[in-house]
Amino acid sequence: MQQRMSVCQVQPWLDAAEQEAVAGCFERQWLTEGPQAAYLRDQLGTLTQAAHVALAPNGTLGLFLALLALDLPRGSEVIMPSFTFMATASAAVFAGLKPVLVDVDPHTFSATPEAFERAVTARTSAFMPVHIYGQAAYAEDVAALGERLDIPVLEDAAQACGVRYRGRHAGTLGTLGVLSFFADKSVTMGEGGAVLTDDAALGRRLKLLRNQGREHSGTFVHEALGMNFRVTDMQCAVGNVQLARLEQVRADRLRRYALYEEGLRGLPGLEFMAVDPDSEFIPFRFPLLSRRMPELRQALEAAGVQTRSMFYPLHLQPCLKGLIDPVSLPVSERLYEQGICLPIHQGVTDEEVAQIVGLIRSTLVPRVNRGLVAVG
Ligand SMILES: Cc1ncc(COP(=O)(O)O)c(C=O)c1O
Missing domain, CATH: 3.90.1150.10 (Aspartate Aminotransferase, domain 1)
Structure with missing residues (x-):
């Protein structure tokens, strides 16, 4: 008789290196965003070649932060595939936007550029393609469609850290992209996310929005309204070990x-x-x-x-x-x-x-x- 297995659906790959990295934060007495976060931002910049990387507490809040940075008209329509994790839509709803859902291709499980184009109306304010199950199908063509129609593209690349499309990293082909580092992702920090963009103005808005409307902590003069989307150095220490693997x-x-x-x-x-x-x-x-x-x-x-x-x-x-x-x-x-x-x-x-x-x-x-x- 075959022996009973014990295989769970999701299991992060963790060993002594992560433990040591977290212990290092305690030794430095530095728990909030600090040297490990700065290193992670650099590493993600090198991996993705994105000009600006904003860390976020998780992928869901990364999507929300990216939508806030885009500052789209309230009630406008954001086109996304119906076949995705709930967070793609909930981020849009909480940002005051209306999700418009399209079907996916039966083979790639991803929405084609044609599906996005068919759903465009005068109220469309963004496309949110989702790079599902570890591939970035149609990434370049959806980004090109956005450029042609002057519609910003926010790539939900939560499941695609390390995945390139014709040499360009998922999440960097459109206007903005978001990675997730949840425990089931190929790189995990337990919880974590990153927003990627090459646009300098968006990069600055992300920086202000995620840190109470200021470029650096330690000042009480806030030039913009922002929130707290910061991460801990312990999360980032784990992420740095994981990225190397x-x-x-x-x-x-x-x-x-x-x-x-x-x-x-x-x-x-x-x-x-x-x-x-x-x-x-x-x-x-x-x-x-x-x-x-x-x-x-x-x-x-x-x-x-x-x-x-x-x-x-x-x-x-x-x-x-x-x-x-x-x-x-x-x-x-x-x-x-x-x-x-x-x-x-x-x-x-x-x-x-x-x-x-x-x-x-x-x-x-x-x-x-x-x-x-x-x-x-
Ligand atoms: C497609 C997709 N978008 C967004 C998210 C949200 O990421 P997080 O779990 O880090 O909030 C996930 C998470 O699994 C996802 O799979």
């Missing part, structure tokens, strides 16, 4: 992704996500579509493998009722109905991936049938 994370996740793909290819009724060939890829999960999704999830959970569905589409979210126009977006709906996410983090071994693959194979093609097919 990004290439290892990329290689390991790509290897496990290939193991899943090779093991599952050809099974009846399974569909994988297609990756835009111009985008790099750092798998965020192993997303899979199957009409038999509930059965698969049940078998995996029973064997000790934690699974997740895909996102519940924004256009169906109860909390957005009355705030968005009713629409029917069949691809986003199907992704929720048939989608399953398999774990790919550093804590899953190649052997466990092989076991998960075996379990899916035996669920979809039961042994007795395989025997009959072979005999027949």
Whole structure:
């Protein structure tokens, strides 16, 4: 009998280096934003080549901060895919904007430039493309569309730290971009985020908005209205260690992704996500579509493998009722109905991936049938 596994969906890769880095903050007696934050900003600048990097407490507040910096007309429309995490829309709503939801491509799970263009009205004030599941599909074309129509583009690159599109880092192709460093991301600080931009005026607005309307702490003269979006040096110390491991994370996740793909290819009724060939890829999960999704999830959970569905589409979210126009977006709906996410983090071994693959194979093609097919 197969041994029960114990594989969770999300698990950060943490070891002694993070512990030492955090201990260093205590030794320096410096807990608030300080040397580790400055170093992290520099490292993110080098990685992304963004001219301005503003740290934020998390990706959600990073998106909110970026929208505040854009200072868009109240009630204007922000176009975004329905297939994304709730934060893309909640940031817009809290910034006084109206999310306009569009469907995604059935293969890349991302909204195409055509989908954005079709939804443009006289009230459109921004595009929010989302780089989902570790790729930055269509990043350049959506940014170009924004430029052509003079509509700012805020890239939700929460899931795409380290991912480049034709050599340009996700979140730097549009007007602004946001990264997340939540515990399930390829680089984590527990909670954390960063806003990226090349625009000097936006860079300055971000700086003021995130620090009580002043460039530097220690003064009580506030030239603008701002809030406190600062981070702690302990978070940043963890982030700095993690960033140095990004290439290892990329290689390991790509290897496990290939193991899943090779093991599952050809099974009846399974569909994988297609990756835009111009985008790099750092798998965020192993997303899979199957009409038999509930059965698969049940078998995996029973064997000790934690699974997740895909996102519940924004256009169906109860909390957005009355705030968005009713629409029917069949691809986003199907992704929720048939989608399953398999774990790919550093804590899953190649052997466990092989076991998960075996379990899916035996669920979809039961042994007795395989025997009959072979005999027949
Ligand atoms: C697409 C997307 N946008 C925004 C966020 C929000 O980031 P955070 O969890 O850091 O607030 C996430 C987080 O998972 C995300 O996946």
